[in-house]
Amino acid sequence: MAMDVIDYEIFGSEMQFVEVELDPGEAAIGEAGVMMYMQDGIQMDTVFGDGSQQTSGFMGKLLGAGKRLLTGESLFTTVFHNESSGKRRVAFAAPYPGKIVPVQLTDIGGTLICQKDSFLCAAKGVSLGIAFQKKIGTGLFGGEGFIMQKLDGDGMAFIHAGGTLHERTLAPGETLRVDTGCVVAFQPSVDFDIQFVGKIKSAVFGGEGLFFATLSGPGKIWLQSLPLSRLANRIVMSAPATGGRSADQSSLLGAGALGGILGSSDD
Numbered sequence: 188m189a190m191d192v193i194d195y196e197i198f199g200s201e202m203q204f205v206e207v208e209l210d211p212g213e214a215a216i217g218e219a220g221v222m223m224y225m226q227d228g229i230q231m232d233t234v235f236g237d238g239s240q241q242t243s244g245f246m247g248k249l250l251g252a253g254k255r256l257l258t259g260e261s262l263f264t265t266v267f268h269n270e271s272s273g274k275r276r277v278a279f280a281a282p283y284p285g286k287i288v289p290v291q292l293t294d295i296g297g298t299l300i301c302q303k304d305s306f307l308c309a310a311k312g313v314s315l316g317i318a319f320q321k322k323i324g325t326g327l328f329g330g331e332g333f334i335m336q337k338l339d340g341d342g343m344a345f346i347h348a349g350g351t352l353h354e355r356t357l358a359p360g361e362t363l364r365v366d367t368g369c370v371v372a373f374q375p376s377v378d379f380d381i382q383f384v385g386k387i388k389s390a391v392f393g394g395e396g397l398f399f400a401t402l403s404g405p406g407k408i409w410l411q412s413l414p415l416s417r418l419a420n421r422i423v424m425s426a427p428a429t430g431g432r433s434a435d436q437s438s439l440l441g442a443g444a445l446g447g448i449l450g451s452s453d454d
Contacts, residue, residue, distance in 0.1 A: 214268045
């Protein structure tokens with residue numbers, strides 16, 4: 188399917204959003220729940236799968252939806268069509284603090300492998316598929332599971348990285364060991380594997396987990412400094428309702444400490 192060529196602009200620093208400009212007849216696909224706003228003249232349709240199989244009949248649509256289901260995403264994708272006679276804009280917002288990464292698929296060989304929740308939006312025609320990890324160890328201990336998402340086509344795609352983005356090109360044979368949750372995306376030419384930390388003491392008491400992700404070149408990789416899972420764990424650990432301590436309890440004489448003493452008098 189021919190890709191739509193779209194113009195875009197990214198706004199913000201920590202909580203970013205991308206504004207996509209659509210010519211008459213052009214369309215963009217977005218992950219469910221990421222639309223921020225759209226101008227008059229843009230129509231929003233919910234379709235089975237990723238919208239790239241809409242001319243291939245029922246089985247094509249079912250296959251596209253099934254791929255998304257395997258990666259843990261919704262069966263449906265939202266397509267935004269410009270039905271007006273002039274240019275119109277639609278914006279997609281990042282789901283948590285970080286950076287939006289624009290990737291022109293033709294510049295990296297037409298395919299990008301990414302973690303299943305990093306896709307934000309793309310030009311209509313980009314196919315959202317699945318990438319199975321070939322090695323069982325990677326699938327069982329890779330942090331992102333046995334299945335990752337694969338973006339195919341020659342259009343523009345946008346992915347999201349939590350915290351600070353680090354983009355790097357690995358030379359042939361160059362290997363980088365990374366926390367499994369910090370891997371955002373990589374080219375198919377990059378070998379993705381899992382490596383045990385090596386020492387039981389480090390694995391049990393180091394706080395970094397039992398396994399590293401190893402990325403071996405050649406190819407480009409994208410890393411994030413703040414995986415969503417790490418952010419969520421910190422929030423849960425700090426929530427008083429789950430046994431965590433609120434910020435004002437850090438002082439012995441803080442209001443939180445006094446409130447805790449008074450609140451425990453009924454016990």
